Amino acid sequence: MKFSRRELLITAAKGALITALPMGAIKFLEPKEVMAEIKGPGKVRWAFLVDTYKCVGCGLCVKACKNENEVPYDTPVTRTWVERYIIKKDGEMLADSPMGARDGFTENKIRETAVDPKDIAKAFFVPKLCNQCDTPPCVQVCPVGATYQTTDGVVLIDRSWCIGCGYCIMACPYGVRFFHPVHKVTEKCNFCYHRITKGLNTACVDACPFGARMIGNLKDPNDPVTKIVLTERVGVLKSEYGTKPQVYYLGLDENVR
């Protein structure tokens, strides 16, 4: 059987149409949409609350996190860290977080330079961790889908699928991501997902002696975190990036980076 060019084109067009039409009826679902279909509408949206007034910069949260999540203890990389801010009377801002404040802030030196207490207008500590953004840029840029958002809002990393390109590290405005020194894939805070999904607190929340850190469920109106987020004046970090971060701060200063 021999086809003329005209016949071939017509047949090909028909074939394409016949294949394309039923394909149009298929809706491609994101994994989390599939989960939502199976499990019903989500009842959980994990969120974090940091009360910066209560933080004293002891670093116990960082220690606990490194141990709980097996991030090598003597490396500078860490899933959570605490920053110290000193605003001097002349308006100069000084900040540091040596080793992520793993050993706490015990001296009034910033990078080997002592700050005279008389010059200090205000000083405070700010714990940092992954913001588990509602629109996470890290998930958007992962070329293989190795990092993804769960239905309860936490962004996770599949260690067996990450290719280690570092695009997500570049995309995060908060600098929470790094390469795990042992596993050689990206790593970041996941709100201790293995603990919170079993009804436990995160390691850092349990370790904080002052109650500066709290984890809660924003979809539960009776949750203490939800109540504070709804009724008090809370702030989030770097909202200008449109990431909709879900770590809320009480007493956030404009100097915080």
Add this chain to the structure above:
Amino acid sequence: MTAETAQNAEMVVHGLEWTVKELFTYPNEFIYWTIQIVMYPFLTGLVAGAFVLSSLYHVFGQDDLKDIAKFSLLFSFALLLVAPMPLLFHLQQAQRNWEVMLTPHFTSAIAAFGMVFSVYMAIVASEIWFVHRKFFVEQVNDLRNKEGIGNAILRIIYSVLTLGAHDISDAALHKDERAVKMLAGIGIPVACFLHGYAGFIFGSVKANALWMTPLMPVIFIMSAIVSGIALCLLTFVLIMEWQKWQISRHGRRHWQMSADEVKGAEIDMVKKVSKYLIGFLVAAITLELLDLIFRGYTAVKSWDILRSVIYGKDFVNIFILQYTVGNLVPFILLLLPGLTVKRAVLSTLLVLFGVFMMRWNVVIGGQAFSLTFAGYMHYHLPIIPHNLETFKEGLFGALLMGGLPFFFFWIFNKVIPSLKYK
């Protein structure tokens, strides 16, 4: 070795080795994208540029470029094979690279890489095939009567390369020409897309104040074409000089031109190609300056730290090495009347250096300041490697990437001589 030291030995914090931090930075911040990520857009740019140069002849009928067109097409293919290798070298889990093709996550700019790259590869490969099909068939026929195992092997190679299409009647060759024209035509937008898309990878990172600009893809395309033309011209001149040297040493072979003819063809080509080079150079510089002026004028939150990087820490890299040595000096050299081959060679070398510095200043410069906007990071290129990582992401890893295209071209040119004159 105790268990503890064994564990410490494999524990490498990626980036710690070559990053020096200054003032207030986040604990996890390091220079994660290093020299291989500078090489990646540099090489992709050369691919796109070389292809556009060859297409100027094939599509737009710029007959003055006929001789260099064949060569730059084949060279573009050699560069294309190497272009993704810096990315592979840079991956922490390089063995999983196939996942980009297998489970592409399409909201990521990198996910489309496999597809864009394969399409482009197919276009360039088929264009090369159509351009050389007649040559392949002729070789098969010529070698039929020759003896010797070398000729037999060569004949098998050429037979495979013909893909069974032995018809070299005028009508068939005319069809080939049309196919070449069409492929070159499709190839230009795809080449621009391939490289513009490399620019998009950077330009779309909203967390990076230096990278995020919609101009990034266009700037990348323009500098790509500049660098591609410069490299083709440079390589062309070097090969011509080699031929001249060989003719003067061994005497002329039957298919070769005389030394004077080579010289004439050479300076002729240099003059023609440098015109195109100047044009694209102007476009590239204009866009880059526009970007800089716009950032300074709008002066959003990040401008304070960007200014301190652009006019302070990276001043030499940006204004001296990139703009002056890499752009202004070759621009003047090419514009001065009475262009000589030597002057053109110097200019192309400077242009290539300038484009490399542009990539460097984007990739490394974009990580020179902290996300806190209150600290800096300095990159120290590992020179003498002492482990796999410092080789891969060090000077020698980059030099390997830079040298491979020439190696591939040398091999291709054995089978498909793209510099032979009839």
